[in-house]
Amino acid sequence: MYGSRDAKYGLPSSSIMSSGKWLHAFFGLSMLPPDMVPDAFLTLIQYQDSEWPAAFTVFADYVTDTYVSDTARYPPEIWARDPTSSDPRTTNAAESFHRHFNDSFRGAHPNIHHLTETLLDIQAGTHVKFNSIRRGIPARRDPQVTDRYFRACAAYGELLRGERSMYRYLKFMGFLFKKK
Numbered sequence: 001m002y003g004s005r006d007a008k009y010g011l012p013s014s015s016i017m018s019s020g021k022w023l024h025a026f027f028g029l030s031m032l033p034p035d036m037v038p039d040a041f042l043t044l045i046q047y048q049d050s051e052w053p054a055a056f057t058v059f060a061d062y063v064t065d066t067y068v069s070d071t072a073r074y075p076p077e078i079w080a081r082d083p084t085s086s087d088p089r090t091t092n093a094a095e096s097f098h099r100h101f102n103d104s105f106r107g108a109h110p111n112i113h114h115l116t117e118t119l120l121d122i123q124a125g126t127h128v129k130f131n132s133i134r135r136g137i138p139a140r141r142d143p144q145v146t147d148r149y150f151r152a153c154a155a156y157g158e159l160l161r162g163e164r165s166m167y168r169y170l171k172f173m174g175f176l177f178k179k180k
Helices: 003-008 013-031 034-046 054-068 093-103 112-135 143-161 166-176
Strands: none
Touching: 013 034, 013 166, 034 054, 034 166, 143 166
16 A cells, blocks of 8 residues: 555655654654753664665754754754653644634634634633632643653653663654654
8 A cells, every 4th residue: 555655755665664663753852851862863863774765864964953963053952851841842822722713613704603602712711711820720631641741751760760762762752742
């Protein structure tokens, strides 16, 4: 099924799975403190399959120049945090709001009554959240999010204690936070 398409892009069918796993591990870099990212990326490069096309080397060079090196345009200090950090993992609150807002409608031009109802629901929800914050009531957390957080912190602790290799940590984090 995938063989012809993968061959078209220069990916040998024997390394399709390993390249996918490598890319998932690559996304685990964001779950490290900034000072650990360059060495972790070098570790990750060592696990690159020798059969991969030259495009992966170009990708690795681009990532190094743009995100990993000391002179990078977007250095790790901007995008990397260990899982125990209290800093927000994203700045996409507005994008999240718009995605949920747009999901409330079936088409590009909603009925005015449906639009008004949706806006009133959002206003009521925001009012409840503000009152809860004002009264000191903690926000409910999704149990799956909480579970992922604790699993990530445990894996990070294992990495620091030497009980988990860097590559195993990156693979675990990449798969733990992959989009479902």
